[in-house]
Amino acid sequence: MNGLPNLTETIQAIGDPTRLELLTVMIDNRYYTVTELSKRTHVSLSTTSYHLKKLSNMEWIDTYRQGKNVYYGLINNYIADIIELLMTISAPKKVNSYNQKIEYLEIKRARTCYSHLAGELGVGLLDYMIENRYLERKNHDVSVTENGKFFFRGIGIENAELLNSKLCMDWSERRFHLAGELGLKICAAFLRQGWIVNSTKNRSVILSMVSPEWLKALYKS
Amino acid sequence: MNGLPNLTETIQAIGDPTRLELLTVMIDNRYYTVTELSKRTHVSLSTTSYHLKKLSNMEWIDTYRQGKNVYYGLINNYIADIIELLMTISAPKKVNSYNQKIEYLEIKRARTCYSHLAGELGVGLLDYMIENRYLERKNHDVSVTENGKFFFRGIGIENAELLNSKLCMDWSERRFHLAGELGLKICAAFLRQGWIVNSTKNRSVILSMVSPEWLKALYKS
DNA sequence: TCTATACTTTGAGCGTCATCAAAGTATTTC
DNA sequence: GAAATACTTTGATGACGCTCAAAGTATAGA
Known part of the structure; x- marks a missing residue:
């Protein structure tokens, strides 16, 4: 060859x-x-x-x-990058059982992707933070605004503006969610505060009752 | 899946x-x-x-x-992108994975393990020292760099380069923390300076307020 | 309608590889 | 030193899929 x-x-x-x-x-x-x-x-x-x-x-x-x-x-x-890329290009498998469908929906709804939030919750969160001007987006770069500093400090992340952050293609939503150090810290902060809980079954995460209203709203929609 | x-x-x-x-x-x-x-x-x-x-x-x-x-x-x-990507990985370049920054989600307590630091703080500390080139790692061996000599002297450990050091698999983190004579001395130094305090209840250790910022950062993250 | 060309489908052969049980090796514990 | 635990290697089995030849289908041109 x-x-x-x-x-x-x-x-x-x-x-x-x-x-x-x-x-x-x-x-x-x-x-x-x-x-x-x-x-x-x-x-x-x-x-x-x-x-x-x-x-x-x-x-x-x-x-x-x-x-x-x-x-x-x-x-x-x-290896992680390769798998993530391959996921974005491979068509979702046809689901043929009820349980499979449930599991797919769970994973589609919210999951972790190399320790940052993905799925509907992940892309919704990114949208939310941009809409509220906590983050500013230019093409594929994201930066923390002055506003955002306070927001992130409020959820337990100091000096968010110093963390690098990048966008990651979400394979189920075909849209971006937040990755990089900031994405990682956010996920960690949510877990630490008990707002989200890792599923024991798969990579999906579940929103807990103690999470704030604005986060619940993203999950519901 | x-x-x-x-x-x-x-x-x-x-x-x-x-x-x-x-x-x-x-x-x-x-x-x-x-x-x-x-x-x-x-x-x-x-x-x-x-x-x-x-x-x-x-x-x-x-x-x-x-x-x-x-x-x-x-x-x-x-398809072209995929093939190109796959070509970049088919000739794998050896990367020392321990120089790569790795973050973890779980909130686990710091603890001592046969008088060296373990848990999140333990593995974080090892990562920190390698990232800052105080230590150099080859496979499963660790040695003190020129840089590292000054660092260790600064925290009260003389002739660190003469101490043997080895890696120990951390049970909770599933990654390595530092063991051997060096690991022991580090733990002792931290205790002596009051940076960490042994819990009276169990083997966990608590980071004190007088510890330096870089150490606190490891504990927080 | 007949023939030549271009391609597809079928069926058989064959090799590779994933899989497991069983035997073998390494290490700890008693 | 013996038993238990954790893992690796070996050998057998079976399935899957690439391959080709041969038969089948489609189209063009005479």
Whole structure:
């Protein structure tokens, strides 16, 4: 093959459902044991080990033994970027069961995406903050306004204007939500204050009763 | 991962060498006949036709008949973007992931682990020291930099570069914190200066008001 | 209508690869 | 030192999908 040497190898390495699942689990940059990963992917321990070795050979993941446990974690952040990009270009799967549809709706409504808020809540929040002039947007850059400083301090984020912030394409909404350091801090602040709670089932988040009215309004709509 | 865009299908659609070749031929946005494409890919006419149908089903390529000939061409130019992106990752450059800034959502207490700092504060501290080039990391070994000598002297640790230091997997964070003699001395130094205080209830530690700003920042975030 | 050309579909062959159970290795605990 | 735990490697199995030849379909031209 001409100018594209191991491209196929690369693609096929991501192109297996189990391996993709492994990568998306590890996308939070934490380390996981093989047993944990095996449970998440619903394949046997040996199969999990087999896939982890493949990913290791690609030099995408790092491994570390501590006692009886072997921990695996992502080496490079670009894996996350790739998956996110691929999500934006791949058409949503047809949902064929009620439960699947419910789950899809949950995830579509609000979820975390590499530790920032995504889904309807995520894009709604960005809109809200721009409408209220907490943020100012120029093309793909976002900056905190004078107004915004007070707003962010109010929700527990100091010196928001110093944090970098960028936009991230939301695969379900096909619109932008806030990413970068600021997006991350916001998500963390919401969690810390108990306004949102991570779902145990999937990457969706649930708005709690103690969240402020303006946030509830975004969730309802 | 039900209800989510099915990446696997997307990825596997690009992940075949022949299809990738087809896509890269068509990347100039021109239309080609099946015979032409068959010659370019060096597979039989029937195989070419088979792949073109697959790409059609993905709605990536367009087809129209003109007399005896059938012409195929790209619909979307994002295919070019994808291929380009994938090429950048197929030759992976080794990146020291620990130089990359990583933030975490969970609010966990700082604690001691065999007399060195663990928990969010512990892993945050390690990240901080690597980011500021006080420490240098190679795989699972850590060494004190020239920069670091001054830093450690500043917080009351002489000849830090002579102390051995190793990484310890943090149970709550699933990332590394600093252990070994250096980790021990750091913890002792922090206690001596009153920056951290041991809880009387359990192994957790509390950051005091007299601790420096950079340390407080690690605790807050 | 007959023939040549262009392409598609079908069916068989074949290799690759994901998967699991079982055996093997490493490490801790008792 | 023995048993338990955590993981890896091996070997067998089976499925999926790429491939081609051959048969089928569509169109053009005589």
